[in-house]
Amino acid sequence: MTLIQALLIALFGYLSSNYSPWVFGQLGGWYTMGRPLVSGLIIGLILGDVRTGILMGAAVQTLYIGLVTPGLSMPADLNFAAYMGIPLAMVAGASTEYALSLSVPLSFLGVSLVYVVASVNVYWVRKQEQWIEQGKIKKAANAPIYASISQFIARFVPIFLACYFGQDFIISVVQAIPTWLGDTFVIFGKMLPAVGFAMLLRFVLSKNIELVYFFVGFIMIAVLKMPIVAATMVACFLAYLDIRYTAKKENELEVEVDE
Structure with missing residues (x-):
């Protein structure tokens, strides 16, 4: 050097x-x-x-x-x-x-x-x-x-x-x-x-379900040898479903509280 x-x-x-x-x-x-x-x-x-x-x-x-x-x-x-x-x-x-x-x-x-x-x-x-x-x-x-x-x-x-x-x-x-x-x-x-x-x-990780997502990602990359782009698309799809489910559940709780 x-x-x-x-x-x-x-x-x-x-x-x-x-x-x-x-x-x-x-x-x-x-x-x-x-x-x-x-x-x-x-x-x-x-x-x-x-x-x-x-x-x-x-x-x-x-x-x-x-x-x-x-x-x-x-x-x-x-x-x-x-x-x-x-x-x-x-x-x-x-x-x-x-x-x-x-x-x-x-x-x-x-x-x-x-x-x-x-x-x-x-x-x-x-x-x-x-x-x-x-x-x-x-x-x-x-x-x-x-x-x-x-x-x-x-x-x-x-x-x-x-x-x-x-x-x-x-x-x-x-x-x-x-x-x-x-x-x-x-x-x-x-x-x-x-x-x-x-x-x-x-x-x-704040919820147990998030640990499941982590292991799914690990299996896709380490075991199934999926390309990064494909794994990212699957992750985005799972994130979309999780957000929709969480939002729906929160709306149902708000309706129950209002009633």
Whole structure:
């Protein structure tokens, strides 16, 4: 990985981090470029291997597909998992499963840095309040920019150092891993996306009948090998029937209440 590539990856890692204001706020940063699927595309473009970048990004995305981050409660940091795990796995020539295994501890490291930055930025909140009381409106308006400096240090610097100086270390580690341990990483890496889908189903499924729909879809794709388009058409038909049945049932209940 060249110096320019490491700088670009670190820059996008900062721009897509949580609370970074520069790319249409959180909408363009955290919720778009910060998603591993999009991150994989960006990293693939920078490293010149878009296909591998997207594949690794999609794999990491499945792990965190059911992740919910209310407020500042973050069980994992997708930004760190993607912008450090994916490029390091790519330059090491590792498999998608290695990228998944690498992204998990990095996501926890990212969460720790988020809380450190939040604690440091309390200072700027107090300074902003003081400037407002003193009538220094221009300084108060620039307080978020000052606060973004700590965010830049906590994101850009570690991602750049890991990508530029850590690539040789990662390559040597991957090459030194015994076959049995590498196979273990592959097995756990293949299991991790199932954890992501389980987290998603936990939030999405609210009625038992919805679990039936899930298994019907699984059978169509995994067992019957139906094309995605055909399975989508069946899903739309079932969704239409469910909506019609639910609406009819609600109307009947309203009529009974009125009577």
